[in-house]
Amino acid sequence: MKAAPEAQRRLLDLQAVDTALNQLAHRRKTLPELTEIDASAREISALEDERVRAQVAVDDLDRDINRLEKDIDQVRTRKEKDQKRLDAGGALREIEGLQHELATLNRRQGELEDAELELMEQRESAEQTLNEVKKRIAGAVEKRTAAEARRDEALADIAKEQEFKAGSRAPLAADLPDDLVKLYDKIREDTGLGAALFRAGRCGGCRIELYGADLARVKGAPADEVVRCEECRRIMVRTAESGL
Template identity: 85%
Template sequence: MKAAPEAQRRLLDLQAVDTALNQLAHRRRSLPELAEIDTVAREISALEDERARAQVAVDDLDRDIARFEKDIEQVRTRKQRDQARLDAGGALREIEGLQHELATLNRRQSELEDAELELMEQRETAEQVLHEVQKRLTEATERRQAAEARRDEAYADITKEQEFKTQSRAPLAADLPPDLLKLYDKIREDTGLGAALFRSGRCGGCRIELYGADLGRVKSAPADEVVRCEECRRIMVRTAESGL
């Protein structure tokens, strides 16, 4: 392929813009905030599971405490009824039976109240655990929100730079011969780099140094010849810096 030396040199300007765009795209994909958000998201997921378990533990204890409260209230009601019957008097056998039942009910009430107190202590501990998990979850959520805000700010900056670079690319590409631009774009799409400066006997794309016949081929090629690297197939642009 033939192309004016000046057109070939402009490929380096175009490649500089494309390299900057590639770097911006890589920066967008590899923002540290993305890894942070991913890490915190996993932490939040685990904390949400932990919170659910802690809430279930509190709810179970509340249900058990409510059941004990109901049982205690039933015992109290029965005691009041029996005490009223005892106060009303009656046959000795009936009085003895009521006294025995009241003693049994007192023991039952004491047992229930002791069990309820133990459950209430367990609930206090479980509630503390739940509050601690909720606190950690809130803190993690705030960290994620802060990281997302930093990510969005970085995205905005990158987008602004990408738009500027894209706008500057258009006139550079339009100023090149269509066949040269087509070749450059194809190589760039395949390898990420379409053209590179040939300098000091070395391809600027793959960094391979040329010797002997390969170097002679580059030196002897006409100025308007589009020379490509035998190793990486990229366009090697010759300028005054090439040292030929």
Template identity: 80%
Template sequence: MKASPEAQRRLLDLQAVDTALAQLAHRRKSLPELAEIDTVSRELSALEDERVRAQVAVDDIERDITRFEKDIEQVRQRKDRDQKRLDGGGALREIEGLQHELTTLNRRQSELEDAELELMEQKETAEATLTEVKARLAAAATRREEAERRRDEAMSDITKETEFKNASRGPLSADLPADLVALYDKIRTESGLGAALFRSGRCGGCRIELYGADLNRVKSAAPDDVVRCEECRRIMVRTAESGL
């Protein structure tokens, strides 16, 4: 293939733009915020599970307390009825029976109240745990929001820079011979780098130094010959910097 030395030199400008675009694409995929968001999201998921368990513990205790309160209220109502009957007098056996039942009810009420008090203490502990989990959940959510904000800002910057590079690539590519660009794009698609400067006897693509016949091939090539590296097959652009 033939192409003017100037067209080949400008191929390096095109490669510089494409390299920048590739770097931008890599930056987009490897932003540290993406990994941070993923980590915090997993943390949020685990914390939400923890919050649910803590909430269930509080709800279970509250349900037990409600049940004890009902039991205690039933005992009180029964005590009131027995006390009224006792105050109304009656046969000795009936009075003794009421007194015995009142004693039993007082003991039952005391046991229920002690159990309710213990549950209330457990509820305080469970609520403290729930509050602490909610605080960690809120803090993690804030961290994720902040990471998402930074990600969006970085993505916006990358998008703007990508659009700028693409805008400059179009005219640059259009001004070059179509067959040269086609060859360059084919090589770049396969290896990531389509053209590189040949300098100091070394291919700028694979960094291999040429000797003997290989070096003579490059030196003896006409200025408008499109020379490719025998090793990596990339276009080796010769300029004043090549030292030939």
């Protein structure tokens, strides 16, 4: 393929723009905030599981405490009835039976109240654990929100720069021969780099240094000949820096 030396040199400008666009696309995908957001999401998910378990523990204790409170209320109600009967008087045997039952109910009430107190202490500890988990969740959510804000700001900056670079690419490509741009784009799509400067006997694409016949081929090629690297197939652009 033939192309004016100046057109070949301008391929380097086009490649510089495309390289910048590739770097911006890579930066978009590899923002550190994305990793931080993913880590925060996993942390929040794990903490939510922990919160559910802590909430279940509190709820179970609440249920057991409520059950004990009902049992205590039943004992108190029974005691009030027995006390009223005892106060009303009656046969000695009946009075002795009521006194015995009241003593039993008092012991039962004491046992239930002790059990309730123990459960309430356990609930206090379980609620503290739950509140600590909720606090950690709030901190993780705050951290994720801050990372998302930084991500959005970075993406907006990248989008602006991409728009600027893409806008400068169109006139560059339009000012070059169509067949040269097509060849360049095909190579770039296949390898990521369509054209590179040939300097000091070395291909700027694959960094291979040419010797002997390969170097002679490049040196002997007409200035308007589009020379490609035998190794990486990229266009080697020759300029005054090439040292030929």
